[in-house]
Structures are given as structure tokens and as C-alpha cells.
Amino acid sequence: MSKNGVAVELSYDHKPDDPIELKRIQNAGGFVEESRVNGMLALSRALGDFEYKNNPMYKPKDQAVSPFPDVKIVPITADTQFVLLACDGIWDVKTSQEGITHTLKHTFKNNFSQKRTLAELTKGMEILLDDCCAKDLASSEGLGCDNMTAVVVEIVQN
Numbered sequence: 001m002s003k004n005g006v007a008v009e010l011s012y013d014h015k016p017d018d019p020i021e022l023k024r025i026q027n028a029g030g031f032v033e034e035s036r037v038n039g040m041l042a043l044s045r046a047l048g049d050f051e052y053k054n055n056p057m058y059k060p061k062d063q064a065v066s067p068f069p070d071v072k073i074v075p076i077t078a079d080t081q082f083v084l085l086a087c088d089g090i091w092d093v094k095t096s097q098e099g100i101t102h103t104l105k106h107t108f109k110n111n112f113s114q115k116r117t118l119a120e121l122t123k124g125m126e127i128l129l130d131d132c133c134a135k136d137l138a139s140s141e142g143l144g145c146d147n148m149t150a151v152v153v154e155i156v157q158n
Contacts (some may be wrong), residue, residue: 002104003080015022024062028064038064043065078157081112084100085153089146102128103128105126125151
């Protein structure tokens, strides 16, 4: 979330190496190898990925890969500009502040006095995705090679 151009964290990355995530994965009979659930999946919470959710002894929230989100409630105030929702393909390349700064510059052009069109918002997200793509696959170490999704939600104050 951008509040006057400053990133406000709304979530944290659910990576398999995180102690809380690692404990759940191991309790469900899984393991973490090379920062991946069962050596394959680079995240520990997801919709789908049913092969990691088939332990009949555990509820869905306790499976090796859980579909349950963390929920954080943050009030929208007069200084709230927008929310940038994106997947790990973006956040593995950019920090939250870098994502906010990039979106301010390329989507909103640092101007909140005018309403944007859907085409302008879309173009800004295209620029963000292009910027996150690896320029050189040989030296990227995998960064910028993942699938990427980003959505910007403009907060319009009346």
C-alpha cells in the first residue's frame, strides 16, 4: 500500500525456509530442500498445488502447502494512494518500496490530481512487469524468469 509514496507492508512472503512455514511443512510429512517444498515448490502457501495438500491426517490449513492466508487489516486514510498486489515473480525482484516508487513514476506519473483510465493503469503495470523480467538469463540466477502478475488498485478519495 502506498501512503504518500511510502510502502506500507500488507503481507510477508510465505517461503518454505521461514521457521513457521518449515514447521508446518515437516509436521505434514513434507521437507524443504533448496528452499523448496519437497524440493519443488518455491512457496508454502498457494491455491491449487493439490499434490502438496493430500495428507488425510491434516486439515487444509495444516497441509505442507496451505491455502490459508494471513490477514492484516489496514485502514484506508486520506494519505492512501493505491495498493499494489503482485506475486513472488515481482517481489523476488523488487522490494515493496521499489514497487511503490516504480508504480508512482510509471503508472501515476507522480500526479494524483487527475483520474486515470484503465489503459493508463494497465500500461503502468506492463512497464513494471517488463522491468522485472531478466535482461540476461545467464546471469539472472533465476530472478526475473518466474511467472509474474501485478494489479494496481487506485484509491479514489471523495
